[in-house]
Amino acid sequence: MLRDWDRRAKVALLSIISNTLLIIFKVIAGILSGSVSIISEAIHSGMDLIASLIAFFSVRQSAKPADREHPYGHGKIENISGIAEGLLIFVAAGLIIKEAIAKIQAPIAIEQTGIAIVVMLGASIVNLLVSRKLYQVAKEEDSMALEADALHLKTDVYTSLGVAVGLVLLKVTGLNVLDPLVAIIIALLIIKEAWHLCYNAFQYLLDTKLSDEEEARIEKIISDHHDIFKDYHKLKTRKSGNMKHIDFHITVDPHLTVKEVHDIIGDLKMDMCHEFGNTRVNVHVDPLREDRSEEEEFEP
Structure with missing residues (x-):
């Protein structure tokens, strides 16, 4: 069956698999450590998983040839999926900020920081490799859905590194408030990404001219x-x-x-x-x- 899928669908499936594994590891690390920034990263990866599923569906549908009902093809499904993915990122950012504010008001001690740091660094490496592959195929196939998915994972690279740095600083200084503050910074980066995705996707829905x-x-x-x-x-x-x-x-x-x-x-x-x-x-x-x-x- 896989050989019948086009290249875009295969790389979208890779994103689904990597996000699923990262969610599992982040949730385990978050429970063991009690870190809100790691839990926020698990939420972010959860949204990324949904976005990857949307990207997978959209590239499969957009690859269908033109038919009687859609004489110009199904390509705009990718643009719609780009908007949907951007909106999902806004939701993820809101959930992260809400959880971080609660932790600032009632801070808790972070445990097992060593495991948490290793998981975050590992997540950064995995997301870097997968996002590069997604970007490569997105550019070669000119796919907005895959480009949006790649942007998700690229943001994950920076946010996971940010969490790791925050945990290192927390371990050195003992200031537990650093953890939710890092989570809020992550959320702001995510909001910026979401705006970029939605804006670009919406422009193509309006039939904006080529560059x-x-x-x-x-x-x-x-x-x-x-x-x-x-x-x-x-x-x-x-x-x-x-x-x-x-x-x-x-x-x-x-x-x-x-x-x-x-x-x-x-x-x-x-x-x-x-x-x-x-x-x-x-x-x-x-x-x-x-x-x-x-x-x-x-x-x-």
């Missing part, structure tokens, strides 16, 4: 073929999941045959798909009119 750099690359490809048509205009771009959509008009000599125009469009599409990977290109053909003004030729 200026990407549109410049598109215009260069069109310009490279400019000798076989008169001009281009009305360039529009958007992104749905990992699929880029490019739409523009070209003006051609009205005396060209259908096959000649078809070949021009085919060359443009082939070059753009080669440049960007997952891309759908729609080219509208306008015949050159003698009475058409220069402004009309290049209208946006």
Whole structure:
């Protein structure tokens, strides 16, 4: 069955497995030590597990081909999952702050700090390795869901290290209040991550255009073929999941045959798909009119 899954689904499954194991170890370390910062990390990993499950589901669904009900494919499921993952991080941050405030008001002694420090350092290493793999596949496959999952784990790297440092300082100074203070700092970092995720995902749901750099690359490809048509205009771009959509008009000599125009469009599409990977290109053909003004030729 695994061989039938695409690459994105396989790496999302890796994230699910790693988060499950980390939750188990963090909960054990948190119970043994009584550390609220470790419990907060277990909560964070719990949210990461839910996010990984959402990412796994979304990449599986978004990989489905277009059908009658969804003629443009299922790519936006990834953008929706990005918003869902961001909202989950906000919830996790709120739970952590609530628990930390309670511990500041009624501090407790931290025990078994050695075990807790080892678990946190181990969690950082695991999350670093898994997040790097997720980032690699996210960039190569242009997957927002995997990028969101990678951001979760990247934050875990820093927060786990922060907890470990806090526990070391606590062990040295004996100030138990350091533990919940570190937890609050972790929560603030998580909130920043959540905002970033939700903002990016929401932009693509609104069909925001591709970046200026990407549109410049598109215009260069069109310009490279400019000798076989008169001009281009009305360039529009958007992104749905990992699929880029490019739409523009070209003006051609009205005396060209259908096959000649078809070949021009085919060359443009082939070059753009080669440049960007997952891309759908729609080219509208306008015949050159003698009475058409220069402004009309290049209208946006």
